[in-house]
Amino acid sequence: MSGFTIAISALIAACAYLSTIRMIPRFKDMFIKAGLYGKDLCKREQPQIPESFGVLIGCAFLVAMFLFIPIPFTFEEAALLDVKTGAKPATFPHEEFAEMIAALLSICCMILLGFADDVLDLRWRHKLLLPTMGTLPLLMVYYVNFNITTVIMPKFARPLLGYSLDIGIFYYIYMGMLAVFCTNAINILAGINGLEVGQSIVISASVLCFNIIELALGHQVDCHKFSIYLMLPFLAVSLALWKYNKYPSQVFVGDTYCYFAGMTFAVVGILGHFSKTLLLFFMPQILNFLYSVPQLFHFVPCPRHRLPKYDASTDLLHISTTEFHPEKLNKLGLLMVLVLKKLKLISWQQQSDGRVITNNFTLINLVLVVFGPVHEKVVTQFLMGLQVICTLCAMVIRYPLASYFYDT
Structure with missing residues (x-):
């Protein structure tokens, strides 16, 4: 039935x-x-x-x-x-x-x-x-x-x-x-x-x-x-x-x-x-949330919209940016951005007046940081591909690996 x-x-x-x-x-x-x-x-x-x-x-x-x-x-x-x-x-x-x-x-x-x-x-x-x-x-x-x-x-x-x-x-x-x-x-x-x-x-x-x-x-x-x-x-x-x-x-x-x-x-x-x-x-969404934490909780300035910028001359997407003075961040916020900088997970442009210009902290912008300006359709396909890969990893974790941690 x-x-x-x-x-x-x-x-x-x-x-x-x-x-x-x-x-x-x-x-x-x-x-x-x-x-x-x-x-x-x-x-x-x-x-x-x-x-x-x-x-x-x-x-x-x-x-x-x-x-x-x-x-x-x-x-x-x-x-x-x-x-x-x-x-x-x-x-x-x-x-x-x-x-x-x-x-x-x-x-x-x-x-x-x-x-x-x-x-x-x-x-x-x-x-x-x-x-x-x-x-x-x-x-x-x-x-x-x-x-x-x-x-x-x-x-x-x-x-x-x-x-x-x-x-x-x-x-x-x-x-x-x-x-x-x-x-x-x-x-x-x-x-x-x-x-x-x-x-x-x-x-x-x-x-x-x-x-x-x-x-x-x-x-x-x-x-x-x-x-x-x-x-x-x-x-x-x-x-x-x-x-x-x-x-x-x-x-x-x-x-x-x-x-x-x-x-x-x-x-x-x-x-x-x-x-x-x-x-x-939900692994990609969890990664995106963790990557976004500095801005979501306002350790780093967070603009209303963090969408990538569009270049009409090339039909490609570029990173959208935010800026801040490192000395004005609290200790936890400064630690977060320095760790991300060390891991090369954010762009970092130091200005003459001490300001730092960096990308907004989203997985979409991270793709653009790693691969450079790409077409909008390519970014979507990449992130959907990542979702599929994470699904396969989830199945491996749920079945073969779970037996090492739990009784089958």
């Missing part, structure tokens, strides 16, 4: 893909008339591009999920009917139903936040607070259904901490922080054609591959089925959006898509019980 429900999910996902492919071009003019558009600053003509299309993609995903909701519960219940009497089973899977509803509620909250951010340009403190609020239904369902806060210790820590350790409320804090990280990580690593959707497609495909492997091994079958039910329509609508968002972009996704994608990943990671594996698929 599991194979049947997954097949139905795949069929609905395929329909969602075809519907979204047809919808996007029809809504382009509508978004522009509503004032939801921006200029593509990395093109010579700087055309007007409709943006915030993540809200349309999120709605297509939700419609697909609403149509799918009756399928697993109706057919799973039918599968439990008594063969002789035809009597219904004594219990309905209320826990699984509550998980599905809470997951969609949290995703809806993030779509709303993302669209509000696109329209109202929210402050960063709101972007950190609201995802935390959006995660509460998810955490409540986890508390009611599971309330498992025990962490299995790696072999080298067991002589000191034992086989497992119950961390209590800190596990819920960790899950809340995971949701905040996922919803913002994709948004931070963004700004060039196709990058937000491209990295999300690779991550969702990675999660699906992991789910299929775990199902084949018979590990936590219900949890991985739940993940597949969400990931199939998400991947479908993202592929449809990719068709119009890849270089040269015909539509922009806006913050709505970034938050929608991040929360969808957080939902499957938390309720699918593979949050640590999910973080392995």
Whole structure:
């Protein structure tokens, strides 16, 4: 019966893909008339591009999920009917139903936040607070259904901490922080054609591959089925959006898509019980966050936009820059920039008046520091390639290497 429900999910996902492919071009003019558009600053003509299309993609995903909701519960219940009497089973899977509803509620909250951010340009403190609020239904369902806060210790820590350790409320804090990280990580690593959707497609495909492997091994079958039910329509609508968002972009996704994608990943990671594996698929986003820390926490001046600069004469991207006086930085900020300078991970131009001009601390700018000015499409392809390589590394860590640290 599991194979049947997954097949139905795949069929609905395929329909969602075809519907979204047809919808996007029809809504382009509508978004522009509503004032939801921006200029593509990395093109010579700087055309007007409709943006915030993540809200349309999120709605297509939700419609697909609403149509799918009756399928697993109706057919799973039918599968439990008594063969002789035809009597219904004594219990309905209320826990699984509550998980599905809470997951969609949290995703809806993030779509709303993302669209509000696109329209109202929210402050960063709101972007950190609201995802935390959006995660509460998810955490409540986890508390009611599971309330498992025990962490299995790696072999080298067991002589000191034992086989497992119950961390209590800190596990819920960790899950809340995971949701905040996922919803913002994709948004931070963004700004060039196709990058937000491209990295999300690779991550969702990675999660699906992991789910299929775990199902084949018979590990936590219900949890991985739940993940597949969400990931199939998400991947479908993202592929449809990719068709119009890849270089040269015909539509922009806006913050709505970034938050929608991040929360969808957080939902499957938390309720699918593979949050640590999910973080392995987020390695490029983690690297981008760590590289951005000096500016994100204002140890180094951080401009409003850190997108690379476009040179119309060569059609290439160059690093965007920030400047500061080293003596005006606090000790921790100065230490950070000196370490990055020593590792040659930032550019460094010392001016006669003591100012230092360096690149903005993003993974996109780091690519340009290492390889020099390149075309926008090449940067996107490089970062998507990095995402694929990190997925392969994650699979190696999760399977062959994990046996050295945990019991198989």
